Amino acid sequence: MEHHSVIIIGAGPAGLSTALALCQSGAKDVVVLERETQAGGIPRHCGHKGFAPYKNFGLMTGPNLASLLREQTTGLDIRTSTTVLEFTLRGSLRVHSTQGITEISADKIVLAAGTRETSRAARLIGGNKLKGVMNTGELQQRVYLGGEHPFRRPVIVGSEWVSYSTLLTCRHLHAKPVMLLAEDGENAAPSYFSFGARLLGTKVVRGAKLIAIRGNSAVEAIEIERFGKQQTVECDAVVLTGKFRSEDALYSNGYLERNGYAPAVTDGFKTSKPNVYAVGNVLGHLETAGLCMAQGRELAKVLFP
Amino acid sequence: MSQRFDIAVIGCGVVGLAILRRFAMAGLKCVALEKGADILSGASKGNSALLHTGFDAPPKSIELQCMQAGYFEYLDIRQKLNLPLLETSAVVIAWNDDELVKLPDIREKALANGVTDAKLISQTELRMREPQLAKSALGAVLVPGEHVIDPWSAPLAYAHQAIAHGAEIMRGAEVTKATKQEGEWHLATPKGEVTARTVINAAGLFADHVEALIHEPDFEIKPRKGQFVVFDKPASKLLRSIVLPVPTERTKGVVLFRTIFGNLAIGPTAEETDERENPINDTATLERLKATAIAMLPALKHVDVTAIYAGLRPATANSDYIIRAHKAENWITVAGIRSTGLTGSLGIAQQVVKLYAKHFGKLPKKLPAAIWTPVPNLAEHAIRPYMKGGEILCHCEWVTRAEVAAAADGPLPATDIGGLKRRTRATMGRCQGFYCAAYVTSAFDKARYGTP
Ligand SMILES: Cc1cc2nc3c(=O)[nH]c(=O)nc-3n(C[C@H](O)[C@H](O)[C@H](O)COP(=O)(O)OP(=O)(O)OC[C@H]3O[C@@H](n4cnc5c(N)ncnc54)[C@H](O)[C@@H]3O)c2cc1C
Ligand SMILES: Cc1cc2nc3c(=O)[nH]c(=O)nc-3n(C[C@H](O)[C@H](O)[C@H](O)COP(=O)(O)OP(=O)(O)OC[C@H]3O[C@@H](n4cnc5c(N)ncnc54)[C@H](O)[C@@H]3O)c2cc1C
Numbered sequence: 001m002e003h004h005s006v007i008i009i010g011a012g013p014a015g016l017s018t019a020l021a022l023c024q025s026g027a028k029d030v031v032v033l034e035r036e037t038q039a040g041g042i043p044r045h046c047g048h049k050g051f052a053p054y055k056n057f058g059l060m061t062g063p064n065l066a067s068l069l070r071e072q073t074t075g076l077d078i079r080t081s082t083t084v085l086e087f088t089l090r091g092s093l094r095v096h097s098t099q100g101i102t103e104i105s106a107d108k109i110v111l112a113a114g115t116r117e118t119s120r121a122a123r124l125i126g127g128n129k130l131k132g133v134m135n136t137g138e139l140q141q142r143v144y145l146g147g148e149h150p151f152r153r154p155v156i157v158g159s160e161w162v163s164y165s166t167l168l169t170c171r172h173l174h175a176k177p178v179m180l181l182a183e184d185g186e187n188a189a190p191s192y193f194s195f196g197a198r199l200l201g202t203k204v205v206r207g208a209k210l211i212a213i214r215g216n217s218a219v220e221a222i223e224i225e226r227f228g229k230q231q232t233v234e235c236d237a238v239v240l241t242g243k244f245r246s247e248d249a250l251y252s253n254g255y256l257e258r259n260g261y262a263p264a265v266t267d268g269f270k271t272s273k274p275n276v277y278a279v280g281n282v283l284g285h286l287e288t289a290g291l292c293m294a295q296g297r298e299l300a301k302v303l304f305p
Numbered sequence: 306m307s308q309r310f311d312i313a314v315i316g317c318g319v320v321g322l323a324i325l326r327r328f329a330m331a332g333l334k335c336v337a338l339e340k341g342a343d344i345l346s347g348a349s350k351g352n353s354a355l356l357h358t359g360f361d362a363p364p365k366s367i368e369l370q371c372m373q374a375g376y377f378e379y380l381d382i383r384q385k386l387n388l389p390l391l392e393t394s395a396v397v398i399a400w401n402d403d404e405l406v407k408l409p410d411i412r413e414k415a416l417a418n419g420v421t422d423a424k425l426i427s428q429t430e431l432r433m434r435e436p437q438l439a440k441s442a443l444g445a446v447l448v449p450g451e452h453v454i455d456p457w458s459a460p461l462a463y464a465h466q467a468i469a470h471g472a473e474i475m476r477g478a479e480v481t482k483a484t485k486q487e488g489e490w491h492l493a494t495p496k497g498e499v500t501a502r503t504v505i506n507a508a509g510l511f512a513d514h515v516e517a518l519i520h521e522p523d524f525e526i527k528p529r530k531g532q533f534v535v536f537d538k539p540a541s542k543l544l545r546s547i548v549l550p551v552p553t554e555r556t557k558g559v560v561l562f563r564t565i566f567g568n569l570a571i572g573p574t575a576e577e578t579d580e581r582e583n584p585i586n587d588t589a590t591l592e593r594l595k596a597t598a599i600a601m602l603p604a605l606k607h608v609d610v611t612a613i614y615a616g617l618r619p620a621t622a623n624s625d626y627i628i629r630a631h632k633a634e635n636w637i638t639v640a641g642i643r644s645t646g647l648t649g650s651l652g653i654a655q656q657v658v659k660l661y662a663k664h665f666g667k668l669p670k671k672l673p674a675a676i677w678t679p680v681p682n683l684a685e686h687a688i689r690p691y692m693k694g695g696e697i698l699c700h701c702e703w704v705t706r707a708e709v710a711a712a713a714d715g716p717l718p719a720t721d722i723g724g725l726k727r728r729t730r731a732t733m734g735r736c737q738g739f740y741c742a743a744y745v746t747s748a749f750d751k752a753r754y755g756t757p
Binding site: 035037081083085096097098099100101116117119120121122124125126127128129131134135137138141142145146148211212214216245247248249252253254258261 | 534535537538539542583584585586587588590591592595607608609610611612613614691692693694695696697700701703722735736737738739740742743744746747
């Protein structure tokens with residue numbers, strides 16, 4: 001069986017910065033497996049500014065950060081279009097590439113698979129099945145990678161800072177959000193974000209719950225409940241932002257112990273399996289790219305002191 | 306210019322397509338007319354996909370006959386069409402003493418319906434079989450022959466086989482008028498006029514409207530909605546059997562079952578509704594379904610919801626299927642195929658062809674040689690295309706670019722993302738498109754229209 005000293009699953013900011021730091025400190029035989037055709041992770045399709053490699057927020061765009069990361073890691077063994085399908089019972093990885101499926105093992109495995117937003121289905125939002133309901137992830141791929149104009153008057157649901165990223169995408173599209181619906185949530189963004197939203201001309205509605213999405217073939221309106229009263233709001237799309245949860249496909253079967261919906265880790269990013277580590281947004285929160293990269297550098301020190 | 310056929314089937318749900326297949330394989334010149342942009346635009350789009358034995362069907366009903374004939378034909382042809390079978394068995398579970406005393410009757414009915422391997426199992430046997438079930442399960446009737454199939458690939462395979470035998474399928478072809486001239490039906494559709502000697506009304510949720518095109522219908526479709534909640538893949542490891550409730554006077558109750566795509570689902574509810582298209586899910590019902598599932602299978606508490614959907618049963622006031630030849634009119638009505646039509650469709654087709662041969666015309670003496678048109682496998686437990694390599698586009702369901710391109714091609718290409726989903730599983734998984742929807746859509750558009 002193919003064997004390596006370190007395998008990193010995911011070539012986003014966290015995985016790439018781990019790989020880079022490991023190689024800079026002299027580690028050999030580090031392999032990064034990435035299922036997309038290109039390394040870089042989520043920032044590849046966040047076409048707006050707000051990224052920085054060494055601090056939380058900065059003035060780089062996502063794609064700029066992603067290409068900086070690719071540049072810095074040229075020469076490393078990064079295998080794109082390569083999907084880790086699962087952990088096998090003996091702790092190796094079942095890996096899919098364009099050639100087929102193989103099994104690969106490693107002394108140390110780093111899970112850097114990132115996060116995704118909670119879907120409409122998982123939020124149990126009622127109404128019809130319609131075109132025009134999407135997460136920010138899908139929206140930004142459509143807009144920044146596909147050059148699409150998916151809507152003109154969306155409602156944006158969510159009050160985490162990522163909602164602001166959606167607003168910036170709307171501005172890029174010259175679309176006019178009908179409102180930003182801030183449901184009562186745990187991760188409400190600081191008030192300067194809603195100030196920012198207002199600066200962009202978007203009404204912020206707090207304390208409302210999205211009940212249903214309606215339309216015939218595409219979104220026509222949503223129903224919301226606020227202070228016990230139902231209300232209909234016309235719009236042509238709904239962007240469901242935030243409520244990030246760890247991309248758990250590789251461990252939701254119980255392979256790693258969980259803490260809520262993320263892998264349980266002790267300090268040093270150690271999971272419940274002795275040779276498996278987890279880093280970056282797979283830990284369950286939406287942190288900035290800069291912070292995930294800092295985590296990667298820290299993890300490298302743990303792996304290769 | 307009008308096109309002439311022996312048979313025109315109105316409606317491309319699973320029932321219409323199975324009928325089309327039978328007639329085409331018998332050597333008749335047939336066409337199916339579908340108002341939707343794609344096949345499976347009605348009731349057949351969202352169901353539980355259980356292959357029923359008929360153990361609990363009304364005794365001596367046409368429904369029972371069709372289900373059992375359909376069941377056996379499905380098993381007989383499925384390998385030649387590459388259609389899957391997830392052998393699960395079902396358990397009808399008693400959750401309290403009132404239900405426990407009803408189990409023997411359920412078994413008796415099964416025996417009377419010819420399902421002779423149905424048997425009572427004790428609480429201990431049940432726990433050995435289903436260790437994850439809530440401890441309040443007291444006992445069950447085990448029905449070994451109940452299984453899970455693929456709700457979309459089966460009708461798609463029937464359609465392909467019909468086409469291979471010379472049938473035509475016209476989509477976007479709503480029949481809006483039916484007139485008879487010189488012994489032939491002239492059917493008006495937006496795609497032009499179609500002429501046929503015999504018409505089969507298999508319009509599902511609109512069968513009464515289509516019937517009204519030629520005479521006052523003696524039935525009315527009263528749609529009954531069923532909502533579902535689908536859990537993520539790890540949930541399917543928690544259960545082997547289909548878990549059925551003991552039916553009450555009022556309702557058959559909801560079912561907990563593994564899906565052919567490797568998930569676990571709960572549903573359907575049974576709600577009277579006026580909706581005939583675009584069934585609506587409501588949050589309160591979904592929350593209730595989810596809670597019910599967790600009550601039956603406590604470990605589900607830690608599993609995410611992957612999908613929600615709803616389907617509409619084309620029910621009538623009649624308790625049985627309506628399959629009737631209108632002799633004077635050269636018209637066969639197939640209506641009220643409520644909640645067992647996926648299983649029953651092949652059996653219904655047998656009956657309809659018999660009715661035709663009896664009243665309307667001889668079948669060609671020599672059967673053409675059967676042509677088999679295997680469809681790509683979507684079942685999680687069987688070999689799937691990605692296993693041989695290729696570029697994966699949909700990361701949750703492991704759907705390859707080649708599969709997306711194939712679904713956009715051939716004699717019955719998908720016309721939209723819904724159709725693509727039903728042919729490939731793309732975007733059906735836990736992320737519901739967060740990662741891949743944009744890539745999948747552009748790959749589909751490129752394959753279909755040549756433009757990204
Ligand atoms: C809409 C949005 C806006 C944002 N805006 C900003 C901002 O302005 N500034 C900022 O600093 N941060 C921003 N972020 C956050 C930033 O994108 C994340 O912090 C960062 O991408 C996290 O890095 P990561 O490596 O942990 O995960 P990701 O970037 O998600 O990378 C994970 C990688 O793992 C791969 N992968 C997953 N599973 C597998 C598998 N089984 N096999 C192989 N590969 C796999 C994925 O394809 C992906 O490439 C934003 C995020 C979003 C969603
Ligand atoms: C919630 C639920 C769960 C179910 N579970 C199961 C199960 O587990 N097992 C099982 O065997 N069965 C099950 N069923 C039953 C099964 O899905 C139905 O019996 C079956 O789909 C009915 O098919 P049909 O072809 O008669 O109707 P439809 O699928 O409705 O097909 C009719 C077609 O006709 C078209 N049409 C309508 N009017 C016109 C017109 N004027 N011109 C042209 N075309 C027209 C429609 O667009 C539609 O595509 C379930 C059903 C539901 C709703």
